[in-house]
Amino acid sequence: MGKPEVKGKIKKALDNQVLRGALGKFGDTYIEARAKAYEGYDFEALRSKVAERKAYAASHLEEMLDRFEKAAAERGAKVYRAAGAEDAKRYIVEVAARNGVKNIVKSKSMASEEIHLNQALAAAGCDVQETDLGEWIIQLAHQRPSHMVLPAIHMTKEQVAEVFTDNLQRPNDPEIAALVKTARLELRKKFLQADMGISGANMAIAETGTLVMLTNEGNARLTSTLPRVHVFLVGLEKLIPNFEDALYVLQTLPRSATAQQLTSYVTMITGPTPAYYPDGSVQDKEFHIVIMDNGRRQMYADDKFKKSFQCIRCASCLNVCPIYQLVGGHVYGHIYTGGIGAILTAFLHSEEDAKDVQSLCLQCGKCAEVCPGQLDIPEMILEIRNRIGDKKKLPFTQKFALDVVSNRRLFHSLLRVASKAQKPLSQGHGFIRHLPLFLSGLTEQKSLPEIADVPFRDLFKNVKQEVPSPKGKIAFYAGCLIDFVYPRIGEAVIKTLNAKGYEVTFPEGQSCCGAPASYMGDRENARKSAVLNLEALHAEAVDYVVTACPTCTHALKDRFAELVAGDPVWAPRAAELSRKSRDFSQLLSELGSDPPEPKGKPGKRKVTYHDSCHLKRKAGVFLEPRQHMQNIEGLELVEMKESDSCCGFGGSYSIKFPELSAPILERKLKNIEASGAEVVAVDCPGCLMQIAGGLDKKGSKIIVKHTAELITDEALTENRKENDLRQNKC
Amino acid sequence: MEDYYQSFRVKLEGVSGECYRVATAAEGIELATHVLQSKGVKSVALAGFFLSEAGGLASKLAQAGITVHTENLRAAAPEADAGITIGRWAIAETGTIVQTATDVDERLCSTLPPLHLVLLSTDALVPTLAEALKRIHSSPEIPGFVGFITGPSRTSDIERVLTIGVHGPEQFIAVFVEGEVE
Numbered sequence A: 001m002g003k004p005e006v007k008g009k010i011k012k013a014l015d016n017q018v019l020r021g022a023l024g025k026f027g028d029t030y031i032e033a034r035a036k037a038y039e040g041y042d043f044e045a046l047r048s049k050v051a052e053r054k055a056y057a058a059s060h061l062e063e064m065l066d067r068f069e070k071a072a073a074e075r076g077a078k079v080y081r082a083a084g085a086e087d088a089k090r091y092i093v094e095v096a097a098r099n100g101v102k103n104i105v106k107s108k109s110m111a112s113e114e115i116h117l118n119q120a121l122a123a124a125g126c127d128v129q130e131t132d133l134g135e136w137i138i139q140l141a142h143q144r145p146s147h148m149v150l151p152a153i154h155m156t157k158e159q160v161a162e163v164f165t166d167n168l169q170r171p172n173d174p175e176i177a178a179l180v181k182t183a184r185l186e187l188r189k190k191f192l193q194a195d196m197g198i199s200g201a202n203m204a205i206a207e208t209g210t211l212v213m214l215t216n217e218g219n220a221r222l223t224s225t226l227p228r229v230h231v232f233l234v235g236l237e238k239l240i241p242n243f244e245d246a247l248y249v250l251q252t253l254p255r256s257a258t259a260q261q262l263t264s265y266v267t268m269i270t271g272p273t274p275a276y277y278p279d280g281s282v283q284d285k286e287f288h289i290v291i292m293d294n295g296r297r298q299m300y301a302d303d304k305f306k307k308s309f310q311c312i313r314c315a316s317c318l319n320v321c322p323i324y325q326l327v328g329g330h331v332y333g334h335i336y337t338g339g340i341g342a343i344l345t346a347f348l349h350s351e352e353d354a355k356d357v358q359s360l361c362l363q364c365g366k367c368a369e370v371c372p373g374q375l376d377i378p379e380m381i382l383e384i385r386n387r388i389g390d391k392k393k394l395p396f397t398q399k400f401a402l403d404v405v406s407n408r409r410l411f412h413s414l415l416r417v418a419s420k421a422q423k424p425l426s427q428g429h430g431f432i433r434h435l436p437l438f439l440s441g442l443t444e445q446k447s448l449p450e451i452a453d454v455p456f457r458d459l460f461k462n463v464k465q466e467v468p469s470p471k472g473k474i475a476f477y478a479g480c481l482i483d484f485v486y487p488r489i490g491e492a493v494i495k496t497l498n499a500k501g502y503e504v505t506f507p508e509g510q511s512c513c514g515a516p517a518s519y520m521g522d523r524e525n526a527r528k529s530a531v532l533n534l535e536a537l538h539a540e541a542v543d544y545v546v547t548a549c550p551t552c553t554h555a556l557k558d559r560f561a562e563l564v565a566g567d568p569v570w571a572p573r574a575a576e577l578s579r580k581s582r583d584f585s586q587l588l589s590e591l592g593s594d595p596p597e598p599k600g601k602p603g604k605r606k607v608t609y610h611d612s613c614h615l616k617r618k619a620g621v622f623l624e625p626r627q628h629m630q631n632i633e634g635l636e637l638v639e640m641k642e643s644d645s646c647c648g649f650g651g652s653y654s655i656k657f658p659e660l661s662a663p664i665l666e667r668k669l670k671n672i673e674a675s676g677a678e679v680v681a682v683d684c685p686g687c688l689m690q691i692a693g694g695l696d697k698k699g700s701k702i703i704v705k706h707t708a709e710l711i712t713d714e715a716l717t718e719n720r721k722e723n724d725l726r727q728n729k730c
Numbered sequence B: 001m002e003d004y005y006q007s008f009r010v011k012l013e014g015v016s017g018e019c020y021r022v023a024t025a026a027e028g029i030e031l032a033t034h035v036l037q038s039k040g041v042k043s044v045a046l047a048g049f050f051l052s053e054a055g056g057l058a059s060k061l062a063q064a065g066i067t068v069h070t071e072n073l074r075a076a077a078p079e080a081d082a083g084i085t086i087g088r089w090a091i092a093e094t095g096t097i098v099q100t101a102t103d104v105d106e107r108l109c110s111t112l113p114p115l116h117l118v119l120l121s122t123d124a125l126v127p128t129l130a131e132a133l134k135r136i137h138s139s140p141e142i143p144g145f146v147g148f149i150t151g152p153s154r155t156s157d158i159e160r161v162l163t164i165g166v167h168g169p170e171q172f173i174a175v176f177v178e179g180e181v182e
């Protein structure tokens, strides 16, 4: 998958201490500052307005375009609809030529970068100056922006000073205020002599033909005031229906982008305004609006990517992304960076360009949580991954592993053999390395927990359930990790549900939920797993289907239905399963929150809770487990910092990109240690494996337990040795 | 009104802007002159008939020894120490003034000099951004250029360090007068 190249870029970024320092600092402060900026505002309500208005415009695109064009033309604007990059460039170069333009100033326009407009104008003999400070620095340094809002975030003041010194041929000190002053003076000259301005817009209002720009520096105001020719270049997705709809973007974009109440300037332009001409006369300027498609309609036509029109380019999806925070924008390779960048790149450039970038997504879902446009970025990325997988076969080892996983008999018998074989082979090398469960053939160095001696499916047969008059029946879906690595979690689940008066069944034919295949882009095997489990779980016969692994819950609840969509036999069964599936903690709350028997433990042990990405952001469950903790006598819940940040596991991700997974885990471990807790509670066996492995390696005394285990109390009496993993170096 | 003004002031000061309020237009002129003088302003670019002639601001500034440019502003504004314009609305929610500046001179005076002083009536205060949009929308037509200004020009593009004053004014002052300004 072109990995060597992306691996090289990752290494370069990780080795760049400057970059890591800058991005780390930013990521830390951003989250708090953003939250503060939204204080007193209902973010959920606001973003549903943004999404609804933008979606409306997108679904009435032709009408919006006609309205916009009519309104703008009535005010004297010349509107041009450009189908593609070439079209847009040709039109703008012609406007410049016709008006005898030599000097051009630009205020920020990502669309112009998308089509390499500067090069086209330079080739036509024009001097083009970016005027947004960050963009100007990037232009002088001959680099690409690494962030949509802060293009030069990867550079230090020393580097900026050097770039200035080289370009202006006089020494510049690495002092930020002085550098900014220099930029003002240099660009002021350019503004005053410019005969054409080029701008992007954050919104194009169909009702009134108005273009809206949000800036802080004031360059857009100068670009709209001084030159006698002004051209706007805007993507189709910038259209909004009515004038007052602008409110929602104005209320979210500054808060999400830079944690401001409002940018220093919001500039609304409707039609040409007067400008000074070289002869000293004042007349209306030559005013053009180029509305560009360039792949956007195609994106909208694609059901899975429609919502990309709701993006307001605030870049908060980058700011909260744990991977972006580590490697920055240049690893992404194109002008649109981060998760949304991968998606836009796939359509506005090519799927080939997006291939490596999309693989960086950890699927933690942080971005979807903060996105003011309500885009489900991780889902879109996964779709791209699967489409690439559909077209292109995965490398043999991966494909082989996934084929094995979706063949239950083969997979399970391999696991059983592994459990026997791992003992003599546990050191140095061995069978475990080729276990498809973790797709560990992909990597050389990874410690894995042992396969349990007796899998849960065998243990289950001997579990005694004493439920005199059951209230109902619950099927337990174990998932690979609980079945073969952590059967003790399964036992705890059964015990707890029995105590609630429910009988628990273990449908024998169940197998891997197909998540590894889904997350690696192998839809064919994911579908096989879905069908196998739909059949085996037979949701029609029980009251609930419970899992104790949020990734499995997500598969049972959402993924299966997608995979069998339209199938007359399987789709209704998937819907039934989806209705009945619950995550353990959630189900427990639903069944009534009466605390279990007081255990009468003396003293209080501090427990901290780690939110699994899929449980919090796919299922929306985060209060319930905390409630359970608080109901356990002898435990005191203390919150860690960033409790809902990813632990870095991400299924096969930690094996594919250990260099990225490791620092994310490290951060998690630091936050756990700082909380002062003795116990970490989790609801996901994957997180458990990752965090326990990390703590173990550090020699920490902190233990990690599944919520179900804590509830059944065994956890607190167990000693460390029986605990999790004896690490096997493979 | 009082609440609106207080909210406006707190918000504007929170983003490094300055805010004053006086009772009459004459006092407003007095105050503006005084503030500019204290900041060492030697030349001012003025746009708008009221400011230059009827209201007597120009003559007051001239008396205080400040050079006043009211014409040929394309050449004068880039050199002036300060620009003065009139604000149309002020938003309490965000500390924002709204200018309708289709007139090019008004734009030159508010974008080019390092200091921008806006005079406006306390009647111009509206509670929210939503209300301001409604007002703009209810004009017979949307003005060709509507500028929302919330404090001075700023950037965080180098190492994310906030720096005041890039392309636009590095000082922004709002002076409210009770009653009419124009």
Ligand code: SF4
Pocket (backbone or CB within 6 Å): A310, A311, A312, A313, A314, A315, A316, A317, A318, A340, A367, A370, A371, A372, A373, A374, A375, A377
């Ligand atoms: S996808 Fe959402 S979070 Fe990312 S830039 Fe677009 S609007 Fe902002």
